[in-house]
Amino acid sequence: MRPFLLERYFAEYEFKAAGLLSASDCESLGMDELLRMATPASLELWRDLRLGYTETAGHPLLRAEVAGMYDGIAADGVMIAAPEEAIFIAMQTLLAPGEGVVVVAPAYQSLYEVARHIGCGVTRWELEPERDGWRLDFGRLARLVDERTRMLVINFPHNPTGHTLTRPELDAIVEFARARDLYLFSDEMYRLLEYEPGARLPAVCDLYEKGISLAGLSKAYGLPGLRVGWLATRDRTLPGRWLAFKDYTTICSSAPSEILGIIALRSREPILQRNREIVAGNLAVAARFFARRADLFAWLAPAAGPVAFPGWLGDEPVERFCREALERTGVMIVPAGVFEYPGEHLRIGLGRGGFSATLDRLEEHLRDRLG
Numbered sequence: 001m002r003p004f005l006l007e008r009y010f011a012e013y014e015f016k017a018a019g020l021l022s023a024s025d026c027e028s029l030g031m032d033e034l035l036r037m038a039t040p041a042s043l044e045l046w047r048d049l050r051l052g053y054t055e056t057a058g059h060p061l062l063r064a065e066v067a068g069m070y071d072g073i074a075a076d077g078v079m080i081a082a083p084e085e086a087i088f089i090a091m092q093t094l095l096a097p098g099e100g101v102v103v104v105a106p107a108y109q110s111l112y113e114v115a116r117h118i119g120c121g122v123t124r125w126e127l128e129p130e131r132d133g134w135r136l137d138f139g140r141l142a143r144l145v146d147e148r149t150r151m152l153v154i155n156f157p158h159n160p161t162g163h164t165l166t167r168p169e170l171d172a173i174v175e176f177a178r179a180r181d182l183y184l185f186s187d188e189m190y191r192l193l194e195y196e197p198g199a200r201l202p203a204v205c206d207l208y209e210k211g212i213s214l215a216g217l218s219k220a221y222g223l224p225g226l227r228v229g230w231l232a233t234r235d236r237t238l239p240g241r242w243l244a245f246k247d248y249t250t251i252c253s254s255a256p257s258e259i260l261g262i263i264a265l266r267s268r269e270p271i272l273q274r275n276r277e278i279v280a281g282n283l284a285v286a287a288r289f290f291a292r293r294a295d296l297f298a299w300l301a302p303a304a305g306p307v308a309f310p311g312w313l314g315d316e317p318v319e320r321f322c323r324e325a326l327e328r329t330g331v332m333i334v335p336a337g338v339f340e341y342p343g344e345h346l347r348i349g350l351g352r353g354g355f356s357a358t359l360d361r362l363e364e365h366l367r368d369r370l371g
Ligand SMILES: Cc1ncc(COP(=O)(O)O)c(C=O)c1O
Pocket: 024, 082, 083, 084, 085, 108, 155, 159, 187, 189, 216, 218, 224, 227, 229
């Protein structure tokens, strides 16, 4: 499998950099903070926890909490796994060599790399930058599929652009998939971080009988260290195949993480509210910064979620700009090449505390360098 460029980039710099301007997760919660939110019943689960193996599909109470967040999903339509593991398991079980996959691009690499490694043909459905945001050309979709196509892969709110769909657009994709009997794999890791409730799309697993929703606690909940995510579907043929595959990845999830996950989901409203407020505050700071430096960046305001993908208008390649910012200021910014995106863009992460101070460091560097 080819190296995962984004993850290798983070592996190299994340724990050395003085400031991260491109993280996609929200500011993580502390253990104490989370435990203080626990209801008496879930605190008891934590205190009584025994560190044995757990059920492969996930703790029954955790699956019940997850299922309860959807309209039409029963607990046996949910499998708990680390989000990245869930992508791997879904692709390995649903795809075969020679089949085709259409993926919205740019994309989080595993959303197409696993399929490519299996031997599938991967076709990119490119998001295109416009003056104020991003656009997906629906007229192109029919031309991207053929008789080998087995799956459509979408991810809204989108990483890295911050684009999202309208409800009619999502319905059109579902109808398209249904008419051709395609699986619709929907990465919903950034769902629940919309800027207004009206922008929230339904989960694909609730809309389509061959829809699969991926979600988890890493991004909107700020709990990536738990490594808790899930796949949810109404297709009754799928969970058994996923579980048989999970025997070859982790067998079961981490017992402490499952209980902490239950605690988080039972307290989801205050956690999500906290994180939406962080994103909203940082979004306002970012919009002001990019307006001040319109000579160097095209902001392309995100429509939902904790990341944006502004254009870089400077003379040198964006890779060089990011490397120099890191070397001179310690601020880590992810350039577009890490997403195998050919344009001059960079990813900005809006979910972290200290965002404003990190951006100040970058602004000072720009002033010193360019005036
Ligand atoms: C779109 C998307 N899907 C899945 C994942 C994987 O999540 P995790 O790192 O928690 O496994 C990420 C992480 O960055 C992501 O951006």
